[in-house]
Amino acid sequence: MKLYTRTGDDGTTGLYGGARVMKHHPRIEAYGTVDELNSWLGLGAAACMADHPVEARMREILVQLQSRLFDLGADLATPAGAPTEARVQRIGDRHIEESERFIDEVDGANEAIRTFILPGGSELASRLHVARTVCRRAERLLVSLHGDEPIGGEPIRYLNRIGDLLFAMARRANAVRGVADVPWQRDGGAA
Numbered sequence: 001m002k003l004y005t006r007t008g009d010d011g012t013t014g015l016y017g018g019a020r021v022m023k024h025h026p027r028i029e030a031y032g033t034v035d036e037l038n039s040w041l042g043l044g045a046a047a048c049m050a051d052h053p054v055e056a057r058m059r060e061i062l063v064q065l066q067s068r069l070f071d072l073g074a075d076l077a078t079p080a081g082a083p084t085e086a087r088v089q090r091i092g093d094r095h096i097e098e099s100e101r102f103i104d105e106v107d108g109a110n111e112a113i114r115t116f117i118l119p120g121g122s123e124l125a126s127r128l129h130v131a132r133t134v135c136r137r138a139e140r141l142l143v144s145l146h147g148d149e150p151i152g153g154e155p156i157r158y159l160n161r162i163g164d165l166l167f168a169m170a171r172r173a174n175a176v177r178g179v180a181d182v183p184w185q186r187d188g189g190a191a
Helices: 026-047 053-076 093-107 123-148 154-176
Strands: 012-014 020-022
Touching: 026 053, 026 123, 026 154, 053 093, 053 123, 053 154, 093 154, 123 154
Parallel strands: none
Antiparallel strands: 012 020
């Protein structure tokens, strides 16, 4: 089987279930951004030190999230009522609860936050902060899509938790690497 099909040369793509839509359709924008997030998670996982127990665990979590994001992509590519709907794993409460357990696990070792922090620090933390911002964009696109057609609330809630998890992981990565979070400095000057 060849990698190229030529079916998208007209600017359309197929949803799981057979319908074809334009590549700029909100559903495609949403799951395309989830795919982008998945790539950023891979970049974060690649930066985790395998010989450090905390980073090795973060890598395990990131790789597991990558698989769930594939599930989310399939969920979003399958409109409600599609003939293939029964074959798709929908994102649900158990996925949200799992992400909350990950947040508790990772954030439990972080110092309490006292101010806003700037994205950055170590390379791993910086990668995770970029992933967090892509996650938030994907979440906004899902909210917009949900306003036009039903997708259920679970994918939105799931991405909301993943954004929180990535923030906690970035802070933990800085702590593990001995890099302090950089606090936001309010501009005290007069206008």
